[in-house]
Amino acid sequence: MAPTQEEQQNEAGRHQEVGHKSLLQSDALYQYILETSVYPKEPEPMKELRELTARHPWNIMTTSADEGQFLNMILKLINAKNTMEIGVYTGYSLLATALALPEDGKILAMDINRENYELGLPVIQKAGVAHKIDFKEGPALPVLDQMIESGTYHGTFDFIFVDADKDNYLNYHERLIELVKVGGLIGYDNTLWNGSVVAPPDAPLRKYVRFYRDYVLELNRALASDRRVEICQLPVGDGITLCRRIS
Ligand code: SAM
Ligand code: CA
Secondary structure, three states, rough: OOOHHHHHHHHHHHHHHHHOOOOOOOOOOOOOOHHHHHHOOOHHHHHHHHHHOOOOOHHHOOOOHHHHHHHHHHHOOOOOEEEEOOOOOOOOOHHHHHHOOOOOOOEEEEEEEEHHHHHHHHHHOOOOOOOHHHEEOOOOOHHHHHHHHHHOOOOOOEEEEEEOOHHHHHHHHHHHHHEEEEEEEEEEEOOOOOHHHOOOOOOOOOOOHHHHHHHHHHHHHHHHHOOEEEEEEEEEOOEEEEEEEOO
């Protein structure tokens, strides 16, 4: 039976909310996870920031609530204190991180766009965690180069979350592997890239998905053969690959 107009609208609403942020093949199952295990436990400021971001035209970029919950948990499990985030947008993953860190925890957060960060900043301030954040506006790569050059940041980061320009992930990796401590984690986001990593060559992909696909494929191959890290690729959100530095 064809769906009614109301059913179609609900479905569209759900897809808008889900976007390509979950690769689960069943929207109902994903909705079940959100409603049963994620939303009831989501801290109030994260809910506020998620709802604020949902009204922004680029909301497709935000980290999903289930991934935010995952990041928050993993940071606590590894007792992270000194962290970095590349790609902030309105700050949902940043807030998940800031809430997980101890009072004297630190996040070096970088984004080329300060405006979007400032949209979410009042919520972060109200949550009482803004003092943990050092936001730098501009491309991340030159900042990483300066940090490497200065020689004082080697092996100092417990956790680094990379969620920015996919064509630079391998460039980031070569620098971040020096900056993360042995035993520390780097998380690369969107490593399943809307499922396009297994799409046939003639698949109808959105332009930006097609553009970055080869970079994501190259990253995944490179991480799998990098002897400096152990990896774990999880189908959370759009895929996140955790790399634990071992040498
Ligand atoms: N982690 C964010 C969240 O939870 O909402 C989402 C980040 S969004 C997918 C990607 C961000 O990367 C954008 O805000 C964009 O401005 C930023 N970006 C793109 N190129 C960048 C670069 N070279 N250096 C730093 N940030 C960059
Ligand atoms: Ca992402």
